[in-house]
Amino acid sequence: MAKDRKDLIKIGELAHLVGVQVVTIRYYEKEGLLDKPQRTPNGYRTYRRTDVDRLRFIRHCRDHGMAIEDIKFLLKLREAPEKDCMEVNTLVDDHIKRLEEQLASLQALKSRLVELRGKCPHSGAISDCGILRDLGGQCRAALESPAPTTQS
Amino acid sequence: MAKDRKDLIKIGELAHLVGVQVVTIRYYEKEGLLDKPQRTPNGYRTYRRTDVDRLRFIRHCRDHGMAIEDIKFLLKLREAPEKDCMEVNTLVDDHIKRLEEQLASLQALKSRLVELRGKCPHSGAISDCGILRDLGGQCRAALESPAPTTQS
DNA sequence: TATAAGACCTATAGTTACTATAGAGTCAAG
DNA sequence: CTTGACTCTATAGTAACTATAGGTCTTATA
Numbered sequence: 308m309a310k311d312r313k314d315l316i317k318i319g320e321l322a323h324l325v326g327v328q329v330v331t332i333r334y335y336e337k338e339g340l341l342d343k344p345q346r347t348p349n350g351y352r353t354y355r356r357t358d359v360d361r362l363r364f365i366r367h368c369r370d371h372g373m374a375i376e377d378i379k380f381l382l383k384l385r386e387a388p389e390k391d392c393m394e395v396n397t398l399v400d401d402h403i404k405r406l407e408e409q410l411a412s413l414q415a416l417k418s419r420l421v422e423l424r425g426k427c428p429h430s431g432a433i434s435d436c437g438i439l440r441d442l443g444g445q446c447r448a449a450l451e452s453p454a455p456t457t458q459s
Numbered sequence: 460m461a462k463d464r465k466d467l468i469k470i471g472e473l474a475h476l477v478g479v480q481v482v483t484i485r486y487y488e489k490e491g492l493l494d495k496p497q498r499t500p501n502g503y504r505t506y507r508r509t510d511v512d513r514l515r516f517i518r519h520c521r522d523h524g525m526a527i528e529d530i531k532f533l534l535k536l537r538e539a540p541e542k543d544c545m546e547v548n549t550l551v552d553d554h555i556k557r558l559e560e561q562l563a564s565l566q567a568l569k570s571r572l573v574e575l576r577g578k579c580p581h582s583g584a585i586s587d588c589g590i591l592r593d594l595g596g597q598c599r600a601a602l603e604s605p606a607p608t609t610q611s
Numbered sequence: 612t613a614t615a616a617g618a619c620c621t622a623t624a625g626t627t628a629c630t631a632t633a634g635a636g637t638c639a640a641g
Numbered sequence: 642c643t644t645g646a647c648t649c650t651a652t653a654g655t656a657a658c659t660a661t662a663g664g665t666c667t668t669a670t671a
Binding site for chain 2 (some may be wrong): 360363364367368370371372381384385388389390391392393395396399400402403406407409410413414416419420421423424427428430431432433434435436438439441442443455
Binding site for chain 3 (some may be wrong): 469470471481485501502503505
């Protein structure tokens with residue numbers, strides 16, 4: 308088998324194949340997503356096919372907005388083919404739920420901003436600006452709780 | 460309790476009034492959102508009414524998802540009442556536009572995740588998990604661009 | 612009066628997933 | 642022999658805080 312020469316690639320080629328930056332690969336290595344690769348005599352990292360697959364997996368996860376820690380978890384699961392995949396489903400479900408929460412709060416934020424923008428549809432003096440006036444308004448926290456522990 | 464004037468408060472009381480943490484106030488000071496306050500002989504920060512208003516303004520902006528740098532800009536505008544408020548409107552418009560982009564990309568991400576989740580609606584062996592299989596699929600970058608400069 | 616609780620002080624590091632910078636070694640081509 | 646592309650390590654910066662450590666000051670209670 309003449310594989311030990313052809314299949315070995317350097318970091319730049321791996322980066323190109325998967326479409327990430329070289330520094331990102333070294334970062335993933337440092338974070339433990341990628342194993343420490345073999346080195347050529349001059350110290351260059353060398354990678355194989357399996358590393359390309361693994362890096363692609365990582366990138367797909369990241370493209371789906373998953374956190375590094377989640378990906379570590381998925382990578383570990385991927386290496387235990389006999390286990391049940393329920394944990395994968397749970398992780399994805401949780402991720403979707405987080406996304407939905409984030410979407411809802413951004414949606415609400417946008418509504419408030421559009422409303423705020425409506426306070427000053429015209430061009431005029433800063434002193435008359437409804438947006439700045441609104442942003443300077445009262446705060447809820449002051450009305451809710453009684454007093455700090457420093458009371459007589 | 461009658462110190463110099465009754466409207467001089469310490470950092471903890473300011474934090475309580477506005478509903479932020481003490482450390483956050485010091486952070487805002489370091490970032491230049493709040494002026495360096497006067498100090499008591501023992502080195503404690505003392506604040507006045509205007510500081511309460513200013514901090515409230517800052518918090519309202521942050522609650523609307525604005526960046527510190529944007530808030531600095533608004534604070535500066537707020538102190539020039541004779542100027543035109545067009546820049547305020549522009550800033551808010553830009554902010555809304557950014558939010559809309561973010562919403563769109565999160566929405567798309569969620570769709571992809573829901574689709575991904577559909578690949579494995581059941582419980583079973585990791586080796587059969589459609590989610591992991593999908594995440595391990597081919598990547599676009601490999602097909603798009605030709606080859607790195609290190610071509611034979 | 613001693614002491615303990617609480618508020619305050621400064622300075623530093625950690626969070627996330629990278630990106631940027633500096634300084635240096637390796638390798639092939641011209 | 643120099644140029645340029647590629648590689649290496651190590652450190653710092655990003656956003657907006659949060660956490661930690663270690664210390665001082667004030668006040669209430671035993």
